[in-house]
Amino acid sequence: MGQLFDSKLRLRHLQCLVAVASHRSVQKAADALSQTPSAVSKSVSELEEMVGTRLFSRRRAGLQLTAEGETLLASATRAFGALHEGFLALDQGSSLAKQVNIGVLPTAAAFLLPSAILSMQAEFPHLVVNVHSGLNSELLQRLRARELDLVLGRLPDPAEMYRVSFETLYTEPMILAVRPNHPLLSTAPDPSQVARYPLVLPLTGTTIRQAAEAFFISSGVAVPRPQINTLTEAVGYELVRRSDAVWFVPLGVVKSDLDEGDIMQVQIDTSVTRSAVGLSFLTDAPSHRLIELFADRLRELAASMRDN
CATH class of the missing domain: 3.40.190.10 (Periplasmic binding protein-like II)
Incomplete structure (x- = not known):
């Protein structure tokens, strides 16, 4: 600097x-x-x-x-x-x-x-x-x-x-976001398969972190490890872009990236995480x-x- x-x-x-x-x-x-x-x-x-x-x-x-x-x-x-x-x-x-x-x-x-x-x-x-x-x-x-x-x-x-x-x-869900051509995009995955990849989660103690954990618990899956915890969009985006990491992120944060095809959504139902803003x-x-x-x-x- x-x-x-x-x-x-x-x-x-x-x-x-x-x-x-x-x-x-x-x-x-x-x-x-x-x-x-x-x-x-x-x-x-x-x-x-x-x-x-x-x-x-x-x-x-x-x-x-x-x-x-x-x-x-x-x-x-x-x-x-x-x-x-x-x-x-x-x-x-x-x-x-x-x-x-x-x-x-x-x-x-x-x-x-x-x-x-x-x-x-x-x-x-x-x-x-x-x-x-x-x-x-x-x-x-x-x-x-x-x-x-x-x-x-x-x-x-x-x-x-x-x-x-x-x-x-408005209300919005969280989604599982990955890079284009991620292995999870070529299958019909279930939540247990997410555990094979590094997970990017919101910080512990936040409302959206609780929603993410509730999703895995309701799916009968332990919260995967290893994990990276952050609320910084730029960090989450770069981790996904450079690796096979899976980013659990509110839809609104990455909507423009999804529209442009820079990030892809894993087709797993996460509607249980929908919450009010x-x-x-x-x-x-x-x-x-x-x-x-x-x-x-x-x-x-x-x-x-x-x-x-």
Whole structure:
């Protein structure tokens, strides 16, 4: 990696990083930023040179952040939030900026949240959006502490529902994903055959990990070993692409890869893992117009996903 801070770093480098990550396309990012594609590509290349590693990998579905790119994007998002808040404080003569604090699970962030943020900031240019990721239980704890305004994630366990209401946006199953030409694709497999291959699972303690384990238990199969546990999409994708590993992953995370044929779905019934993805609110929180508008935007986008 590059040095801790490069004096050549400019705001345009981070703007291009965020735009390309959101649109997964240099052309679309250039249109959003009113720049030329060559200018956007140059800024991304310069940023990669500064940090000393690739930030994007090219896939059929578009440009995909690498693990390093996801780390830098999270920091860039926080930096932009702080800058927006500072400018608003100067403009309004107050330290209080209009902002929304959202908690999101990594597996629920692929489409809905970036699209909602871009849509809201197009309508409210001075809106500050602070995005916090983590496990469902951690995010709900922060929601109850009023550190977050809402959480985009999966249906909580009943024990975690104290002072929390949940609204379903859509439901999705987990699937078993493998590389093209994987041996499991040439047969009519059953869950016991998955045990022959390395398994990529969600982290222990997560809702989707529990769903994965419930699938194997209901199939009368012990959870296979060896296994790799991760919530990072880039890691799961590369493990599958480079080996015979089987990735137990929510459908929405890899849908574009499935559509493009970069990843294939093993034809084993995993409908038992279907679960709700939605919004969690604090039941005793005061009404906030910006939060309501943001939630409405997420509902609209989720409805378009269901329609398609």
